[in-house]
Amino acid sequence: MGAVMTLRSGKGSRAIVEVNKDSGDFLVFYKDTVEVFSVDINGLPDTTCNQQYFYESVNIGDIVADSDAITPVIFFKQQAATLVGIYLSCDEDKALDAANYQTIAVLDESANSIVSLAWTAAFDVDTDVPLTMGSLSGTHKILTAGEHAYATFTKTLNGQAISGLTFHILYTVES
Amino acid sequence: MAILTFDDDKGAGDPVLEVLNDHGNDIFLFKKSGTEVFRLNKYGEMVSTSGWDHRVLNIPLGDIAADSDAFRYPVIISNKKITLLTAYISVDTTVAASATAYQTVALADADGNSIVSTTTAAGLTAKTPVSLGTLSTAHGILNAEEACYLTFTKTLTGMALSGCVLHLEYAVDATETSAITAEEQVINSLDTNGQITSDQTVRDHLSIKNKDDGTEYFNVSLDGIVEAVNAANRFHIAINSAGAITAASDDTKVITAFRANGAVQIDKIYIGSYASEAADSDADYETIDIKKNASNKLASISVGGPVASGLALTYGVYVSMGTIEEKEALLASGDRITIHFTATSSGENLAGLFFLIVYRKLD
Numbered sequence: 240m241g242a243v244m245t246l247r248s249g250k251g252s253r254a255i256v257e258v259n260k261d262s263g264d265f266l267v268f269y270k271d272t273v274e275v276f277s278v279d280i281n282g283l284p285d286t287t288c289n290q291q292y293f294y295e296s297v298n299i300g301d302i303v304a305d306s307d308a309i310t311p312v313i314f315f316k317q318q319a320a321t322l323v324g325i326y327l328s329c330d331e332d333k334a335l336d337a338a339n340y341q342t343i344a345v346l347d348e349s350a351n352s353i354v355s356l357a358w359t360a361a362f363d364v365d366t367d368v369p370l371t372m373g374s375l376s377g378t379h380k381i382l383t384a385g386e387h388a389y390a391t392f393t394k395t396l397n398g399q400a401i402s403g404l405t406f407h408i409l410y411t412v413e414s
Numbered sequence: 415m416a417i418l419t420f421d422d423d424k425g426a427g428d429p430v431l432e433v434l435n436d437h438g439n440d441i442f443l444f445k446k447s448g449t450e451v452f453r454l455n456k457y458g459e460m461v462s463t464s465g466w467d468h469r470v471l472n473i474p475l476g477d478i479a480a481d482s483d484a485f486r487y488p489v490i491i492s493n494k495k496i497t498l499l500t501a502y503i504s505v506d507t508t509v510a511a512s513a514t515a516y517q518t519v520a521l522a523d524a525d526g527n528s529i530v531s532t533t534t535a536a537g538l539t540a541k542t543p544v545s546l547g548t549l550s551t552a553h554g555i556l557n558a559e560e561a562c563y564l565t566f567t568k569t570l571t572g573m574a575l576s577g578c579v580l581h582l583e584y585a586v587d588a589t590e591t592s593a594i595t596a597e598e599q600v601i602n603s604l605d606t607n608g609q610i611t612s613d614q615t616v617r618d619h620l621s622i623k624n625k626d627d628g629t630e631y632f633n634v635s636l637d638g639i640v641e642a643v644n645a646a647n648r649f650h651i652a653i654n655s656a657g658a659i660t661a662a663s664d665d666t667k668v669i670t671a672f673r674a675n676g677a678v679q680i681d682k683i684y685i686g687s688y689a690s691e692a693a694d695s696d697a698d699y700e701t702i703d704i705k706k707n708a709s710n711k712l713a714s715i716s717v718g719g720p721v722a723s724g725l726a727l728t729y730g731v732y733v734s735m736g737t738i739e740e741k742e743a744l745l746a747s748g749d750r751i752t753i754h755f756t757a758t759s760s761g762e763n764l765a766g767l768f769f770l771i772v773y774r775k776l777d
Contacts, residue, residue: 242432243420243617247625254443254453255433256610265444265452267416268620268638269613275638276619282444282451283464286638289676289747290775296672298655299474299506299577309506310541314472315581317500318465328670330656364668365708368748384465387504387581389541403657407673412465 283414292323295408299390302341304398307391313345313406315387319413322380322388325354326369328362330403335361339397345372345406348386351379357395369407381413420612429621429633430612436625441632457589458622458632458642467647468499473580474655475564475688476766478517480572483565486730488686488768489521490582490653491561494646498554498562499583501530502543506577511537515570519546523562524731527553534573543581555587561686563730586647639777649681654769656753661700661761668708671769672751677776680743680751683713684732685725688766691717693724700762703754704735704769710742712751718762732770744776 248255258265260280268276276286285291297313314322325345337359344355356372382388390406392398420430433441435456444452451463461467475487490496501521513535520531530546538544556562564580566572612619614636622632633641642648654671683704693699699719704712713735716724725733745751753769 241425242428242621243422243425243430244418245432245434247434248436248439254440255435256441257443257445258610259445259448261447265610266442267611268634269611270636270638271615272613275636276634276640278442278444278452278462279464280446280451281464282446282462283466284452284460284462284640286640288637288639289777290640292675292775293469294650294652294673294675295470295472296652296654297472297474297579298657298669298671299579300476300655300657309577311474311506311577312472312504312541312543312579312581315502315504315543316465316468316470317583318468320465324675326673328673330667330669332666364666364670364752368750369670369673387541387543403667403669405654405670407670409675412468414464 279414281414283412291411292409293412296405297408298403298405300403302392302401302404304400305394307393310389310391312387312389314408317385319384320382320410321413322353322375322382322408322410324409325372325375326407327358327372328369328405328407329401330364332364333362333401335359336399340395340399341401342393342395344391345388346391347379347382347388352376353379353388416611418610422617423615426616429618430614431620433622434625435622441622455588457644459588459645459647461588467585469584469650471582471651471653473582473653475578475580476655476657478566478575478578480574481568483567485688485766487564487688488730488732489562489564489580490584490651491559491684491732491770492556492651493558493682493772494649495557495587496584497587498529498549498556499585501546501549502581503546504541504543504579504581505538505575506540508540509538509573509575511535512573516573517575518567518569520565520567521546521562522565523553523556524560529553529562534575538575561732586649589646648774649772650774652771652773656767656769659700659755659764659767661757661763664700664755664757664761667755669753670750671753672771674745674747674749676747678745678773679776680712680738680745680771680773682772683735683738684770685715685735686732686768687727687764688729690729691727691764693719693721693726695719696721698760698762699724699758700764701756701758705752705754706742706745707750708752712739712742717764
């Protein structure tokens with residue numbers, strides 16, 4: 240049957256298809272009326288597939304039992320981004336402890352909570368996949384250009400040391 | 415209303431829009447009010463001025479001692495040419511200003527040329543990234559397999575920095591710059607709808623092929639999955655700051671360095687350290703295994719020995735861990751990359767390790 244439209248080029252230096260406009264998308268592809276790919280007015284390619292997600296592994300090292308005073312920056316990007324998921328892992332087995340533990344929070348630059356988790360559960364480094372911190376705040380997970388996110392640690396009772404704490408951060412880029 | 419609309423439910427196996435090209439043309443050039451914001455070049459590289467092109471790495475360096483002059487922190491290496499865009503540092507605990515005792519923080523390319531340098535004399539406030547300054551346009555461009563490193567040089571007694579993180583932004587360079595020089599509107603519309611739209615139930619949306627031999631090098635599938643087989647910017651980087659490894663505790667330590675979201679392919683893994691490590695012992699050395707999840711080995715090296723086959727680490731330099739085990743290189747969504755350490759005899763204490771993973775997204 241062949242393509243609906245075929246453009247053949249072997250000469251010239253100009254683009255094959257050039258669009259100059261002031262607003263709206265340049266290019267939109269739908270699958271049975273549902274958008275699956277576009278290029279918006281700011282040149283941002285956007286797809287509904289996994290290629291839309293960007294990933295960061297941020298290993299901040301060992302957390303001592305009382306780490307209430309530290310506030311490491313774990314995400315910083317010069318362009319707008321939306322955090323999609325944050326997961327935790329450590330590099331040595333961590334025991335279940337419902338009495339002594341860390342509450343780990345991720346906050347935006349204005350100290351609004353994006354997500355918080357009381358990490359009481361055990362973690363087996365051989366078998367456990369990174370632990371989700373849970374649903375992110377619909378409002379505060381959206382970071383403006385140049386806005387950063389940081390982590391805090393709040394001990395309960397004696398707290399709990401965590402070896403090789405790593406944040407696994409999934410995000411999308413905004414236009 | 416779009417200018418070009420394709421609405422079709424027939425023709426499986428053939429794309430809607432097929433471009434056959436063997437010349438220097440960009441395939442698409444999109445301008446916003448006359449300024450280029452997106453182009454798809456003949457290599458299948460989507461080049462965008464949006465944040466999509468700006469990759470970011472937040473690299474924890476750990477605690478920086480007041481005297482850290484002896485160390486070089488490996489920062490980044492890429493299998494493709496990249497341009498560093500911005501560099502910031504942050505700390506997890508506020509440190510006061512000192513006009514006499516501070517650190518000079520310097521980013522340098524593999525030849526030692528300065529990319530950017532600044533001091534911490536003004537102090538640092540917790541959870542507040544500070545720019546290292548404007549990056550050198552000459553040395554901030556790193557060729558494929560060219561590394562760069564970070565140093566801290568004390569003035570007087572130096573300045574200790576707690577929980578230091580380097581925030582680095584870079585872009586993968588397009589294989590060529592745009593050939594377009596003239597200003598001309600080929601297609602324009604005043605409304606806000608997509609200018610080229612395609613609504614399909616069976617066909618791929620777009621296929622770009624070599625005009626002469628038909629080799630496909632760019633495709634947007636029915637589901638919107640982009641496949642760009644030759645594009646430099648299809649590769650992504652993740653870095654894990656593993657920190658110090660002591661031989662005494664190595665059996666218990668398993669680092670989860672990467673978590674796949676969607677299907678990915680691992681292409682290369684590099685290792686670096688902020689302190690040099692010679693391969694100088696046939697008796698005591700450390701074996702480092704990279705595994706998919708916790709069992710399937712992708713790569714393995716020995717550090718500290720054996721003399722004939724062990725890997726020597728030079729501070730500030732990333733080195734390849736060798737060929738990836740091909741059958742383990744494909745990760746499904748949720749799969750992990752883990753790092754394992756095994757001591758031979760007394761093993762080896764390793765300072766400040768970093769692992770860099772090059773991967774591409776498949777779905």
